[in-house]
Amino acid sequence: MRVVFQETPEQVGVWAARTVARRILDYKPTARKPFVLGLPTGSSPLGMYKELIRLNKRGKISFANVVTFNMDEYVGLDPDHPQSYHRFMWDHFFGHIDIKKKNANILDGLASDLGKECLSYEKRIESYGGISLFVGGIGEDGHLAFNEPGSSLQSRTRIKTLTDDTRKVNARFFGGNFEKVPKLALTVGVGTIMAADEVMILVTGFNKARALQKTVEEGVNHMWTASVLQLHRHALIVADTAAANELKVGTYHYFRSVEAGHFDPDSILKG
Numbered sequence: 001m002r003v004v005f006q007e008t009p010e011q012v013g014v015w016a017a018r019t020v021a022r023r024i025l026d027y028k029p030t031a032r033k034p035f036v037l038g039l040p041t042g043s044s045p046l047g048m049y050k051e052l053i054r055l056n057k058r059g060k061i062s063f064a065n066v067v068t069f070n071m072d073e074y075v076g077l078d079p080d081h082p083q084s085y086h087r088f089m090w091d092h093f094f095g096h097i098d099i100k101k102k103n104a105n106i107l108d109g110l111a112s113d114l115g116k117e118c119l120s121y122e123k124r125i126e127s128y129g130g131i132s133l134f135v136g137g138i139g140e141d142g143h144l145a146f147n148e149p150g151s152s153l154q155s156r157t158r159i160k161t162l163t164d165d166t167r168k169v170n171a172r173f174f175g176g177n178f179e180k181v182p183k184l185a186l187t188v189g190v191g192t193i194m195a196a197d198e199v200m201i202l203v204t205g206f207n208k209a210r211a212l213q214k215t216v217e218e219g220v221n222h223m224w225t226a227s228v229l230q231l232h233r234h235a236l237i238v239a240d241t242a243a244a245n246e247l248k249v250g251t252y253h254y255f256r257s258v259e260a261g262h263f264d265p266d267s268i269l270k271g
């Protein structure tokens, strides 16, 4: 596992965006061989989307041959609902870049057969040969996508009941009204994320410090879903200084020293 520290959430966003751009450029995607990118919603990726939009508008990166799969969606919200993840993605990212609509996959939380929708999502991912890079955020309780504590670490896309904790945290997007937060969601599984060639998780803010500490310093445990990343061959965590607050000083310095000679994502702006 690589852990990269940046001072601020904005810097985390820029660093992450340039890493995504680098991967896409190196892959040299075509219509027949698109780059397959897994994407999250939430506040964590906002800076990354902003920078990717900027790079797209400057002609540094194109999404014309990129296929995306979002992590999750609430059950029962219309795609146009202001808090649906469909709406989030089109407002904050897809609506501002050159992605083809048919290439932006998001689970349908209104499907008449939700189980079938989950199964066909997995099949669609498979039909592209899997996901090259899955970008994600992390919940305060260490969840990845909507894989709440205790989720099977081998799970695949399915329906999940949201915990009261998650609904309380997400109530801020529903006018602070806990009752308005859906009780169910469709989510890719932990196994779906782990099957990606590379996973990059963005962690910002003091409220994520405990989850980061459990993920990086303690053992793999289904109660802290993200800790499973320790078993991934190419897991990358990008965190800000606030999120590092619960790590041992030694852990922080260790990962910083390991990173000293690593790839500089700013290179995306050169040449």
Ligand code: GLP
Binding pocket: 040, 041, 042, 043, 044, 045, 071, 072, 136, 137, 138, 139, 140, 144, 145, 146, 166, 170
């Ligand atoms: C939600 C999403 C997760 C996201 C998490 C953190 O529960 N399902 O995918 O990572 O919230 O959100 P935020 O980035 O807003 O803190």
